[in-house]
Amino acid sequence: MIVGLLHPGEMGASCGAQLRKAGHDVVWASEGRGPGTQRRALDAGLRDVGTVGAMVAEAEVIVSVCPPAAALDVASQAAGFAGLYVDANAIAPATVRGVADRLTPGGATVVDGGIIGPPPDQPGRTRLYLSGPRADEVASWWEGTNVEAGVVGDSLGAASALKASYATWTKASTAMLLAIRAVAAAEGVDDALQAEWARSQPGMDTRSAQARNSAETKGWRWVGEMEEIGDLFAASGQPDGFLRAAAEVYRGYPRLPDA
Amino acid sequence: MIVGLLHPGEMGASCGAQLRKAGHDVVWASEGRGPGTQRRALDAGLRDVGTVGAMVAEAEVIVSVCPPAAALDVASQAAGFAGLYVDANAIAPATVRGVADRLTPGGATVVDGGIIGPPPDQPGRTRLYLSGPRADEVASWWEGTNVEAGVVGDSLGAASALKASYATWTKASTAMLLAIRAVAAAEGVDDALQAEWARSQPGMDTRSAQARNSAETKGWRWVGEMEEIGDLFAASGQPDGFLRAAAEVYRGYPRLPDA
Numbered sequence: 377m378i379v380g381l382l383h384p385g386e387m388g389a390s391c392g393a394q395l396r397k398a399g400h401d402v403v404w405a406s407e408g409r410g411p412g413t414q415r416r417a418l419d420a421g422l423r424d425v426g427t428v429g430a431m432v433a434e435a436e437v438i439v440s441v442c443p444p445a446a447a448l449d450v451a452s453q454a455a456g457f458a459g460l461y462v463d464a465n466a467i468a469p470a471t472v473r474g475v476a477d478r479l480t481p482g483g484a485t486v487v488d489g490g491i492i493g494p495p496p497d498q499p500g501r502t503r504l505y506l507s508g509p510r511a512d513e514v515a516s517w518w519e520g521t522n523v524e525a526g527v528v529g530d531s532l533g534a535a536s537a538l539k540a541s542y543a544t545w546t547k548a549s550t551a552m553l554l555a556i557r558a559v560a561a562a563e564g565v566d567d568a569l570q571a572e573w574a575r576s577q578p579g580m581d582t583r584s585a586q587a588r589n590s591a592e593t594k595g596w597r598w599v600g601e602m603e604e605i606g607d608l609f610a611a612s613g614q615p616d617g618f619l620r621a622a623a624e625v626y627r628g629y630p631r632l633p634d635a
Numbered sequence: 636m637i638v639g640l641l642h643p644g645e646m647g648a649s650c651g652a653q654l655r656k657a658g659h660d661v662v663w664a665s666e667g668r669g670p671g672t673q674r675r676a677l678d679a680g681l682r683d684v685g686t687v688g689a690m691v692a693e694a695e696v697i698v699s700v701c702p703p704a705a706a707l708d709v710a711s712q713a714a715g716f717a718g719l720y721v722d723a724n725a726i727a728p729a730t731v732r733g734v735a736d737r738l739t740p741g742g743a744t745v746v747d748g749g750i751i752g753p754p755p756d757q758p759g760r761t762r763l764y765l766s767g768p769r770a771d772e773v774a775s776w777w778e779g780t781n782v783e784a785g786v787v788g789d790s791l792g793a794a795s796a797l798k799a800s801y802a803t804w805t806k807a808s809t810a811m812l813l814a815i816r817a818v819a820a821a822e823g824v825d826d827a828l829q830a831e832w833a834r835s836q837p838g839m840d841t842r843s844a845q846a847r848n849s850a851e852t853k854g855w856r857w858v859g860e861m862e863e864i865g866d867l868f869a870a871s872g873q874p875d876g877f878l879r880a881a882a883e884v885y886r887g888y889p890r891l892p893d894a
Contacts, residue, residue, distance in 0.1 A: 469822065528827050537822035542828060542832075545839070553804065559868055559873050560796065563796035563871065568797050572762070609814065615884060621875070625873075
C-alpha cells in the first residue's frame with residue numbers, strides 16, 4: 377500500500393517509520409518543508425514525491441499528522457484526493473468535520489484519529505484511537521508495529537474528543553502549573569509553595585520541573601491544540617477558560633528553530 | 636487571652652477548639668447565625684457574646700475564618716476594633732489589604748493568614764501561614780495545638796498569596812477534571828477516557844472519583860475563592876481564565892442546607 381504522510385514532523389516521521397516496518401511504501405512531499413523535516417523523512421526511510429499534488433495522485437491513503445492549527449490547511453491542499461484520509465491531529469471534533477467537508481466532495485473517505493503518547497519509537501507507549509467509517513481498516517495497518525491502534529466509536533469526532541479530553545488534563549494543567557509558579561514568584565512565595573508541595577502534594581516537584589521543559593520544547597505546538605479543545609469545551613457547554621488561559625501561557629514559549 | 640472568632644464554620648470551629656486547648660477564652664457572636672454554627676460553637680466550647688459589637692468591645696484579638704466572598708463584609712462589621720485582627724481567609728492579597736483599610740483606621744493591626752489542610756481535628760495535617768506585622772506573635776498562640784503555624788513573610792498578602800497558589804492547583808485542577816468528564820460524557824467517550832487514564836495516568840481514577848464529592852460538599856464555598864485567586868492572577872499578569880472557569884464549574888454545585 378502506498379501511504380502519503382503529511383508531514384514528517386517528530387510524531388509523523390516516527391509513525392511513518394512504523395508504517396514502513398509494517399511493509400508499506402510511505403511517501404512524503406518535500407516542497408516547502410524545512411531541513412529538519414527532510415532529515416527526519418530520510419531517517420524514517422520515506423520516499424519523496426515532491427509535492428502534495430503528486431502524493432494525492434499516487435497514494436492510496438493519506439495520513440495527516442501536523443500541528444493542530446495547520447490541520448484544515450493541510451486538508452485543503454489535499455482536496456481532490458479520492459482515497460482514505462486519516463486525520464490524526466489534536467483538533468476539535470468540529471474541525472475534523474471541517475476536514476471531511478474539504479475532502480469528501482472529491483471522493484475521499486475521512487477517518488478520525490487521535491494519538492496519545494510519545495512518538496512511537498518504542499513499543500507499548502503510543503495509542504492511536506480511531507473513529508468513523510473504515511476505522512477498523514485503518515487500525516489493521518498498524519499490526520506488529522509500536523503503535524497500538526484501536527477503534528473508539530462510529531462517529532467522526534469521537535477519537536478527537538478522546539484525545540482532547542485526555543490532553544486537557546496533561547497539557548492545560550501543565551500550563552496552569554507554570555502560571556501558578558509565575559504568580560508565586562511575583563508574590564515572593566515560590567520557595568514556600570515548593571516546600572508546602574514537597575510536604576503535602578507528592579510528585580509536584582517532579583511535575584513542576586518537567587513543566588517548563590515541556591513548554592519550552594513543545595509549547596508552541598500546544599497553543600493551537602488548547603484553542604481547538606477550547607472550541608470543544610464551548611460546544612459541550614463547559615467553560616473554555618481553562619483552555620484559553622493555557623493557550624495564553626503557551627504563547628509565551630515560541631517555536632525554537634528546527635535545525 | 637480573649638479571642639473572638641468570626642465565625643464557627645467547619646474550619647473556624649475546629650480552629651476555635653484548638654485555641655481553647657491552648658488555654659484561651661474563645662468567644663463567638665450568635666446573632667444572625669444558623670443552627671449548624673450554634674451546634675459547632677457549642678461542641679468547640681466557645682462562649683457566646685451575642686453580637687459582633689460585643690466581641691469588638693471584649694476581645695483582645697479577632698480571628699476571621701469565613702467563606703472568601705464574606706471576608707470584607709465580616710471585616711466591615713468589626714470596624715472600630717482596636718486589637719490584633721487575623722484574616723485567615725482564602726482571599727487575594729489585594730483583598731487582605733482591603734480588610735486592613737477597613738480596620739486600621741479604628742486602631743486594629745491586621746495580620747494575614749492562609750490555612751492549608753483540613754480543619755485541625757487531628758495533628759500534623761493543618762498549616763496556618765502568617766505574614767505581616769506581629770505574625771510571629773500570632774504564630775505563638777498555636778503552640779501545642781494541632782495547627783502548625785509559621786511565618787511566610789513580612790508583607791500583608793504573602794500568606795494569602797501562598798494559600799492562593801496552593802489552592803489553584805488543588806481546586807482549579809479539580810474543577811477542570813469535572814469539566815473534562817462532562818465533555819467526555821457529552822461526546823460519548825467517557826468510558827474510553829477512564830480506560831486510558833487507568834493505563835497511563837496513575838491516580839486519576841481516585842482523583843476523579845473524589846472530585847465530584849468535593850464539589851458537592853464544598854464547591855459552593857470555592858466559587859468565591861476561585862474568583863479571589865483570579866484577581867490575584869490578573870494582578871500578577873497571568874491568565875485568570877483558569878480560575879474564572881473553575882468558579883463557573885463550582886457555581887453548578889449549590890450550597891446544601893446547613894443542618
